[in-house]
Amino acid sequence: MLVFIFPPDGTQHIVLTPNLAAQCGYSMESDPWGNTRIYSSLLGCYVDNQDDQTFNVGLRLRMYGPSGSDVVTHDVKQTCSYTRWASREILCDRNYMEASGAEHGIWKLTFYTPEPVSMVLREAEQVGYAAMATSTRLVMRSPYNTSQAICVDVVAVCHTDASTVGLSLTGGVLFINNVISWHVPRRMTPLVDGSFEILEMHMGINGRRLDRSQMAARGYTLSATDFHIIIEIPVGSPDGHYKSHAPDYQYHITYIVEPMLEVLWRSTVAHDDTRYKVLFPITTPLILQALHVQENTVPDAREFNMVLGPLLPDVVLRNITFFTTVLTVEESNARGFTVQEHHYANGTKSISVLVPFDNPEPLVTTYFLSLIFGFIILPEETPFALPVELQASLQDLPTITGSCDQNQFYISVKYGSQGNNFKAMVGHQQLTPEMADYQFQENSTHFSLVLPYTAKGTTFEVYSLRARVDFFLLHTSNDWVVADLFLSCNFPLTTTKCYPNGTMTATAVKVDSVTDIIPSRLTLKDQSCKPAFSGDRIAYFLFNVASCGTTRTFFDHYMLYENEIALPYNKGASPVGPQQTISCYYVVNETQTVGFGANPRLYEPTAEIGSGQLMVQMRLAQDSSYTLFYQAEDYPVVKYLRQSLYFEVELVESTDPNLELILESCWATLDEDRTSLPSWDIIVDSCENPDDSYVTIFHPVVSDARVLVPSHIKRFSMKMFTFTKDKEVLKDEIFVHCDAEICDSHSQADGSCRGQCVQPAHQMNYRQQRKRDSINQRQISSGPIVLTSGQTSE
Numbered sequence: 001m002l003v004f005i006f007p008p009d010g011t012q013h014i015v016l017t018p019n020l021a022a023q024c025g026y027s028m029e030s031d032p033w034g035n036t037r038i039y040s041s042l043l044g045c046y047v048d049n050q051d052d053q054t055f056n057v058g059l060r061l062r063m064y065g066p067s068g069s070d071v072v073t074h075d076v077k078q079t080c081s082y083t084r085w086a087s088r089e090i091l092c093d094r095n096y097m098e099a100s101g102a103e104h105g106i107w108k109l110t111f112y113t114p115e116p117v118s119m120v121l122r123e124a125e126q127v128g129y130a131a132m133a134t135s136t137r138l139v140m141r142s143p144y145n146t147s148q149a150i151c152v153d154v155v156a157v158c159h160t161d162a163s164t165v166g167l168s169l170t171g172g173v174l175f176i177n178n179v180i181s182w183h184v185p186r187r188m189t190p191l192v193d194g195s196f197e198i199l200e201m202h203m204g205i206n207g208r209r210l211d212r213s214q215m216a217a218r219g220y221t222l223s224a225t226d227f228h229i230i231i232e233i234p235v236g237s238p239d240g241h242y243k244s245h246a247p248d249y250q251y252h253i254t255y256i257v258e259p260m261l262e263v264l265w266r267s268t269v270a271h272d273d274t275r276y277k278v279l280f281p282i283t284t285p286l287i288l289q290a291l292h293v294q295e296n297t298v299p300d301a302r303e304f305n306m307v308l309g310p311l312l313p314d315v316v317l318r319n320i321t322f323f324t325t326v327l328t329v330e331e332s333n334a335r336g337f338t339v340q341e342h343h344y345a346n347g348t349k350s351i352s353v354l355v356p357f358d359n360p361e362p363l364v365t366t367y368f369l370s371l372i373f374g375f376i377i378l379p380e381e382t383p384f385a386l387p388v389e390l391q392a393s394l395q396d397l398p399t400i401t402g403s404c405d406q407n408q409f410y411i412s413v414k415y416g417s418q419g420n421n422f423k424a425m426v427g428h429q430q431l432t433p434e435m436a437d438y439q440f441q442e443n444s445t446h447f448s449l450v451l452p453y454t455a456k457g458t459t460f461e462v463y464s465l466r467a468r469v470d471f472f473l474l475h476t477s478n479d480w481v482v483a484d485l486f487l488s489c490n491f492p493l494t495t496t497k498c499y500p501n502g503t504m505t506a507t508a509v510k511v512d513s514v515t516d517i518i519p520s521r522l523t524l525k526d527q528s529c530k531p532a533f534s535g536d537r538i539a540y541f542l543f544n545v546a547s548c549g550t551t552r553t554f555f556d557h558y559m560l561y562e563n564e565i566a567l568p569y570n571k572g573a574s575p576v577g578p579q580q581t582i583s584c585y586y587v588v589n590e591t592q593t594v595g596f597g598a599n600p601r602l603y604e605p606t607a608e609i610g611s612g613q614l615m616v617q618m619r620l621a622q623d624s625s626y627t628l629f630y631q632a633e634d635y636p637v638v639k640y641l642r643q644s645l646y647f648e649v650e651l652v653e654s655t656d657p658n659l660e661l662i663l664e665s666c667w668a669t670l671d672e673d674r675t676s677l678p679s680w681d682i683i684v685d686s687c688e689n690p691d692d693s694y695v696t697i698f699h700p701v702v703s704d705a706r707v708l709v710p711s712h713i714k715r716f717s718m719k720m721f722t723f724t725k726d727k728e729v730l731k732d733e734i735f736v737h738c739d740a741e742i743c744d745s746h747s748q749a750d751g752s753c754r755g756q757c758v759q760p761a762h763q764m765n766y767r768q769q770r771k772r773d774s775i776n777q778r779q780i781s782s783g784p785i786v787l788t789s790g791q792t793s794e
Contacts, residue, residue: 013060014046022095022143023130029094029206029258029281031241032314032378039207039279041091041098042082043139045130052136055080085137086264086273090191093279100139109140175284176627178235182282183228183623184261191276195268198224203231204260205239207279227624231259235284242347244312244377245286246384251375252286253312297392302357304369304390307342309350314378317341317351321372357392366393397482398422398473404489409458409469411449411485420447422482425472427457453489454537498584502546506582508539508565517567525549527568541565545584558585615653616661616740616778620785621646624699626715635783636733639720642694649740649780651712660711660745660753662686664777666696666738670723670730674737674781678723682736683716687757694719698756711745714756722787729787736782 016026025041040047040057048056061074091098109124109131111117121131130141174181187196202209203222215222218239221232233240240257258281265274289310296305319328320339332339338354357367369390376383398416402409413424420442424431426449433440437455441448451458453467468488475482495507508531510517519539523530529548531539545552545561553560566579620637622628624646630637639645651661666683669676681689688696699715707713723730743753 018095019128019143022145023125023128023141025093025096025098025130025141027094027096031256032243032312033241037206039093040078041093041141042080043098043100043132043134043137045132049134052085052134053081053083055082086275088191088272088274089137090274090276090278092277094281096141096143098139098141100137102136102138172623173282174628175235180233180235180257180282180284182231182233182259182261182280184230184263184278186224186227186229188276191274192265192267196265197268198263199266199273200262200264201229202262204262206258207260209260209262229261229263231261233257233259233282242312243283244314246375246377246382247286249384251289251291251311251315251384251386253289254286255284257282291386293388295390297390299392304353304355304357304367304392306388306390307350307352308373308386308388309342310344310348311350311375313343313347313349315375316378317373318376318383319374320353321374322355323370326374366391400471400473400483400485402469402471402485402487404487408450408452409487409489411451411469411471411487413447413449413473413483415445415447421476422473423476423479424449425474426451426455427459427470429457495580496582496584498586502544504541504543504545504550504561504563504582504584506541506563506565506580508541508580510537521567522565523568524563524565539565555585558587560585616649616651616742616780618647618649618736618738618780618782620782621648621715624717626699630783632783636786637783638786638788640788641721642719644717645720645736645785646699646717647715647736647782649714649738651742654712655709657709657711658745659709660743660755661714662741662743662753662756663714663716664739664741666716666736668721668734668736670734672735672781672784674735674779678730680721680723682718683738692718694721714740720785720787733784733786735784738780740778740780742778 014020016024021027024045026044027039028036029039030036038059042055043049044057046057050056056077056079058078059076061076063072063074064070085102087102089098089100109119109121109129111119119127124131128143128146130139132139172183174183186198201222201224203215203220204210210218210220218237219234220237221230223230223232235255236242237257240255242253242255245252245254258279260277260279262275262277265276266272267274291308291311294307296307297303298305317329317339319326320332320337321327322332322337327335327337329339336356338352340352341349342352343349351373353371355369369388369392371388371390373386373388374383375385399414400411401414402411404410424447426438431438431440431449433442435456437451439450451469458467458469468486471485471487472481473483474480495509497505499505508519508522510519519537520531520534522534522539524541524543526547526549529541529543532542533540543550543563548563550561550563553562560583562581562583564579564581619629622630624644626646626648629648649661649663651659663683664686665681667679667681669679680692682692682696683689688698697717699717701707701710701713701715703710722732722734745753
């Protein structure tokens with residue numbers, strides 16, 4: 001409990017309740033280990049203020065013992081000086097907002113929520129506000145929970161008849177790659193309106209400024225862009241702390257840190273200064289914490305030995321369930337089960353448990369231990385549990401582990417207590433170190449094996465998708481299986497390739513489900529077309545698409561060629577056994593002549609593997625960084641009037657650098673039907689709509705880890721609006737539609753690839769050529785975007 005001594009050296013005592021703290025400019029923060037920080041505004045209710053330059057505060061802390069009867073008091077006094085007052089001082093703390101300015105004479109306050117509500121000073125104080133005049137300052141303070149306060153994403157605004165003050169609450173917080181990014185708007189209206197400059201910008205932690213060297217040592221950064229001031233803090237920095245949680249009885253942690261931002265703006269017209277300070281506690285989302293069980297059991301020592309962790313200090317082991325018996329930690333140690341805590345320098349701890357084997361008979365070779373650890377999290381006493389199963393054998397059997405990459409299997413064998421007393425089998429053949437296909441290494445405790453997917457002893461499960469190896473360890477005396485491993489992996493074999501000169505190659509692979517197939521006997525539809533070469537497991541075909549019974553089908557912008565690999569069969573009869581269909585499609589322009597014959601150079605078709613259509617998608621980004629996008633489950637997306645909408649249109653599933661995506665036109669409608677009326681143009685003839693008062697902005701796209709081909713992506717932004725008639729909103733949601741074109745920049749005849757928003761001299765001819773020469777046209781639409789209620793519409 002906090003009790004104010006007022007004045008600091010006087011005898012008047014005032015108990016500080018949460019409501020009074022918010023109204024008078026005080027806050028308190030405690031971590032799970034009982035460390036407490038107390039903050040007081042310089043202009044707080046019970047601060048001894050001497051000419052707005054020297055400030056004295058006195059506190060008496062009453063601390064109660066576990067029983068509630070033991071009380072310890074501690075008096076604290078603090079003196080501060082502050083003389084660099086700005087024209088306006090803004091402070092945002094955990095539980096209140098405060099604004100002060102060089103003004104006098106409060107007699108009435110008007111709150112806009114959004115309708116105006118006027119109060120005299122006494123009425124405002126009765127509902128929780130505080131307003132006062134010092135020797136040089138006018139102070140207004142509002143708790144966040146007052147009836148007139150409105151919680152919004154970025155800015156809350158309160159007005160008085162003497163001044164208008166805007167108080168920024170938080171800004172936006174992102175958690176990316178274990179880094180906290182706090183974005184605060186660079187311009188805060190009405191705090192800063194018109195042209196301005198930033199005179200000072202400081203970062204702090206727990207209410208204290210940090211200099212550049214302190215920030216660098218902790219890995220903090222403070223920067224500014226055209227739109228935001230950004231603070232970045234690594235998760236786990238020493239100025240914050242972790243906290244344990246147990247939602248759904250699963251162990252999670254969060255990281256909590258309290259950065260401070262302080263900015264001094266100056267209006268370039270009125271030369272008014274505005275100092276803005278915000279203390280913003282940030283808590284990361286819940287992070288599922290996997291508790292690891294490290295088993296250190298040595299069977300010959302005849303006891304289970306395990307270590308469980310990592311855990312935070314606010315987690316307490318309450319009890320352990322041994323099969324059906326529940327014992328506290330003290331009871332467990334009294335029974336001879338050694339339970340200990342181990343603390344580490346990084347602030348975590350682990351728990352070790354030693355449990356003797358419960359049967360002293362030497363003929364028992366395998367022991368089992370079933371435990372359930374019962375934990376609670378302080379101070380909430382939230383429970384969660386962790387079951388653990390342990391097994392120990394006095395005769396340690398060999399173990400096999402395996403993995404894959406894009407080309408090979410990797411197998412490792414640990415011998416166990418019996419040593420290398422077994423036979424290793426790959427499929428149906430015994431492994432020997434001399435096998436040429438395998439890479440074999442061994443030592444006294446392990447051996448390892450590397451073999452390619454095509455090695456002897458492996459099998460293919462289905463056409464070109466997965467390969468499998470069956471690995472066994474057999475006892476040398478009776479061939480009993482002592483360990484086995486069945487390892488199945490994706491096999492990255494491309495069975496069909498298509499070439500621009502009209503040549504196709506295809507590979508047929510023998511799979512384990514058709515073991516009677518002889519690859520050399522396979523043919524194409526024209527049974528005279530046999531493999532160019534074959535082996536025990538594959539048949540390889542090389543042929544021209546105008547031969548071997550290949551069929552040709554015309555579509556809008558490509559031709560599809562198909563053939564079939566099968567065993568020979570009589571004319572008029574159905575194929576016997578499995579068939580493998582192979583296909584290629586060639587993308588062509590409508591104005592080009594396509595044919596096969598003696599002169600294949602009449603055209604240059606673009607070959608793509610397989611058959612399919614190029615796809616285009618539209619996504620709505622969460623901000624201008626285009627790193628996070630709204631998902632299907634997020635729609636309808638809610639936005640404010642004139643809030644920026646960031647769209648990205650992308651050509652997906654293609655890596656061809658010669659293709660370019662062009663946005664021909666984009667528009668908005670009230671309904672999902674893209675042809676519905678009314679509609680409003682956003683992009684016209686691939687350029688911004690000149691009739692739009694809020695002009696569409698195209699954003700450049702550059703290569704990065706996600707963007708491999710920048711020409712495949714177009715980005716633009718617009719401001720949220722709604723359709724009205726006679727100043728009445730027709731509907732509070734819009735849909736955005738676009739017509740996109742995919743053009744071939746490699747083709748000189750494709751005039752549509754002059755780029756986005758090109759204005760040649762003969763625009764009409766250019767539009768017609770764009771429509772005529774485009775390889776593909778696509779239509780895409782967004783999900784519903786809803787205008788939030790309570791906003792003034794245009």
